[in-house]
Amino acid sequence: MFRGSVYSGVEDDLKSLFNIVVSRGYRVIGPKLVDSVIRLERLHDFDEIPYGYEDKQAPGYYRVVNNGGRFRHGPDSPKRFLYPPELLLFIIRPDLSIEYPRFEFAKTALFGIKPCDLAAINVMDGVQGELGDEYYQKVRENLLLIVENCVEPGGTCFCATMGTGPFAFKGFDIAYTRIGDGAVIFQPGSDLGVDVLSELGLRPAEDEQVDRLRSLMMEASKKARAEFTLENLPETLEMGLDSEVYRKIAEKCLGCANCNMVCPTCFCFDVLDEPELDGSAKRVRIWDGCHSYSYAQVAGGHFRKSLYARYRHWVLHKFVYWLRQFGTFGCVGCGRCITWCPAGIDLRQVVRDVVREVETRCRR
Amino acid sequence: MQEIVRTRMAPGRAEIVKIIPETPDTKTFYFKVHEGLVEAPKPGQFTEIYVPGVGEAPVSICGLEGNGILVQTVRSVGALTDYLFKMRESDLIGIRGPYGKGWPTEKLIGRDVLIVAGGIGLAPLRGVILEVERNRGKYGKLTILYGARTPSLLLYRYEFDRYREIPNTEFLLTVDHPDETWRDHVGVVTELIPMAKINVEKTIALVCGPEIMMRFTVKALEQIGFKENQIYLSLERRMKCGIGLCGHCQVGPYFVCRHGPVFPYWLIKKYFWVDEI
Numbered sequence: 001m002f003r004g005s006v007y008s009g010v011e012d013d014l015k016s017l018f019n020i021v022v023s024r025g026y027r028v029i030g031p032k033l034v035d036s037v038i039r040l041e042r043l044h045d046f047d048e049i050p051y052g053y054e055d056k057q058a059p060g061y062y063r064v065v066n067n068g069g070r071f072r073h074g075p076d077s078p079k080r081f082l083y084p085p086e087l088l089l090f091i092i093r094p095d096l097s098i099e100y101p102r103f104e105f106a107k108t109a110l111f112g113i114k115p116c117d118l119a120a121i122n123v124m125d126g127v128q129g130e131l132g133d134e135y136y137q138k139v140r141e142n143l144l145l146i147v148e149n150c151v152e153p154g155g156t157c158f159c160a161t162m163g164t165g166p167f168a169f170k171g172f173d174i175a176y177t178r179i180g181d182g183a184v185i186f187q188p189g190s191d192l193g194v195d196v197l198s199e200l201g202l203r204p205a206e207d208e209q210v211d212r213l214r215s216l217m218m219e220a221s222k223k224a225r226a227e228f229t230l231e232n233l234p235e236t237l238e239m240g241l242d243s244e245v246y247r248k249i250a251e252k253c254l255g256c257a258n259c260n261m262v263c264p265t266c267f268c269f270d271v272l273d274e275p276e277l278d279g280s281a282k283r284v285r286i287w288d289g290c291h292s293y294s295y296a297q298v299a300g301g302h303f304r305k306s307l308y309a310r311y312r313h314w315v316l317h318k319f320v321y322w323l324r325q326f327g328t329f330g331c332v333g334c335g336r337c338i339t340w341c342p343a344g345i346d347l348r349q350v351v352r353d354v355v356r357e358v359e360t361r362c363r364r
Numbered sequence: 365m366q367e368i369v370r371t372r373m374a375p376g377r378a379e380i381v382k383i384i385p386e387t388p389d390t391k392t393f394y395f396k397v398h399e400g401l402v403e404a405p406k407p408g409q410f411t412e413i414y415v416p417g418v419g420e421a422p423v424s425i426c427g428l429e430g431n432g433i434l435v436q437t438v439r440s441v442g443a444l445t446d447y448l449f450k451m452r453e454s455d456l457i458g459i460r461g462p463y464g465k466g467w468p469t470e471k472l473i474g475r476d477v478l479i480v481a482g483g484i485g486l487a488p489l490r491g492v493i494l495e496v497e498r499n500r501g502k503y504g505k506l507t508i509l510y511g512a513r514t515p516s517l518l519l520y521r522y523e524f525d526r527y528r529e530i531p532n533t534e535f536l537l538t539v540d541h542p543d544e545t546w547r548d549h550v551g552v553v554t555e556l557i558p559m560a561k562i563n564v565e566k567t568i569a570l571v572c573g574p575e576i577m578m579r580f581t582v583k584a585l586e587q588i589g590f591k592e593n594q595i596y597l598s599l600e601r602r603m604k605c606g607i608g609l610c611g612h613c614q615v616g617p618y619f620v621c622r623h624g625p626v627f628p629y630w631l632i633k634k635y636f637w638v639d640e641i
């Protein structure tokens with residue numbers, strides 16, 4: 001068995017893979033149906049994965065139906081585990097002595113995450129790698145990444161535009177594709193992946209299976225597209241800093257920061273003091289989002305009081321600034337910000353409209 | 365097995381050794397720092413000051429005394445600074461830093477130095493004035509143009525005579541609203557620029573104040589021939605973490621806490637004129 005080669009198996013092999021991972025001492029986190037939403041949760045049994053359920057996604061719309069279809073992802077992303085919504089940084093006593101917290105870092109398998117979320121982990125690595133959040137790194141070192149390629153992208157997906165999916169190319173331990181009729185194609189992406197998969201007794205994929213995989217890949221790529229391309233995108237967006245599009249969006253946007261919370265790469269945080277009765281205080285890191293009113297507020301001033309400016313900052317950070325800061329786009333095209341926006345604002349249209357406005361202006 | 369997780373956001377101990385009231389809402393604190401500084405502080409950098417159970421705020425460094433004493437001027441504008449104002453000499457606070465890029469003192473050597481400050485904006489520049497005083501031979505002419513809304517809002521008034529006594533120094537003051545004792549200029553700080561004797565080609569300008577004041581100052585400086593690489597600005601933003609992690613202080617692609625707070629004008633020119641960028 002070799003990294004990068006493709007191997008053929010059946011759906012029962014997925015269950016065996018799950019059990020092998022568990023027997024190797026991994027805690028497994030994967031998709032699970034909770035209160036009609038597919039969350040990422042601790043799994044104890046392979047059958048908890050809601051295969052056969054489909055998540056219908058559209059701007060501001062999410063429903064799970066049991067129709068034999070395929071699901072993509074819910075509001076959770078791996079960020080929840082690598083970069084928790086709330087994390088104790090330290091306890092500080094009145095004499096200013098400091099006690100750092102202790103955490104358990106268990107070997108963890110992310111089972112059946114999608115290529116966009118794998119890409120998001122790679123993006124987060126770029127952010128955290130250089131700056132070095134210690135908690136992130138310790139979780140990251142213990143991850144086994146098992147990715148399910150997306151044969152049927154959802155209604156808000158645009159990973160093909162962002163170059164992050166719908167099939168995974170790098171950074172995973174194991175990728176698999178359910179190609180239909182109970183057949184599954186497996187791909188080891190690391191030495192660890194080779195080692196785990198070699199327990200399954202798979203055979204090299206047949207030529208027609210490889211052809212089928214390829215055509216599924218092409219079809220899926222066509223679906224997961226937005227109406228803009230990455231060509232000159234940062235430069236174009238930067239020419240449209242004053243675009244009217246942002247002001248129009250601000251008429252709909254609620255400034256709720258849902259998009260920041262569900263985004264698999266948004267990393268901004270605030271630190272709060274939680275005073276205790278003994279005079280000590282917990283310093284707690286919590287997620288913050290650039291859409292919230294207080295984000296750029298300082299005592300005695302406010303640098304982004306207008307909602308249009310906060311929305312614009314978010315778009316520019318994902319598609320312009322991120323490249324300069326960390327060398328990648330900050331958006332992986334997962335579409336969560338579109339699905340979970342209570343106002344149904346479609347980021348794909350926003351970017352497309354700004355690009356069109358700038359292009360029209362340049363032609364004049 | 366459990367592992368200890370550390371963070372670079374933990375403060376070290378510092379003791380308040382002296383407090384000087386400056387204006388009705390501003391005080392200068394002298395902190396004896398016992399531990400926790402990540403490097404030797406430079407003028408224009410900032411620290412995060414922590415008050416237990418209340419929180420943290422970024423405050424610029426206004427000077428360094430011997431024996432590791434940091435001088436920092438604070439305006440009471442929020443929860444943390446209000447609480448800090450109630451503290452007394454020998455009280456303990458937390459401090460971490462210094463962070464960011466300070467004024468480009470090495471680039472000032474052999475050049476004339478023009479300081480344009482508005483209100484509390486003189487605070488991060490005080491360290492530059494004291495550096496020129498200490499090593500007078502290294503720098504050319506020092507010009508200080510300082511304005512505030514009223515005479516009572518001028519910082520460091522008790523030091524003004526000392527600034528005037530620095531050889532080869534021109535020190536001009538202005539206020540928007542004078543009182544009956546005011547003998548200097550009345551008007552905005554940019555009106556002082558044509559009044560001063562500035563050898564533009566030889567000069568580096570250091571500017572700090574409210575954003576609107578800095579915009580007018582840049583325009584006025586460019587009008588008399590300053591080039592983009594001769595102007596440095598100190599920006600204020602919400603520097604929550606100080607180490608480029610939390611995102612709050614971004615201006616365009618820059619984290620003000622890491623890439624600033626002092627920027628050469630040419631670097632931020634594209635974003636400086638865009639409202640609420």
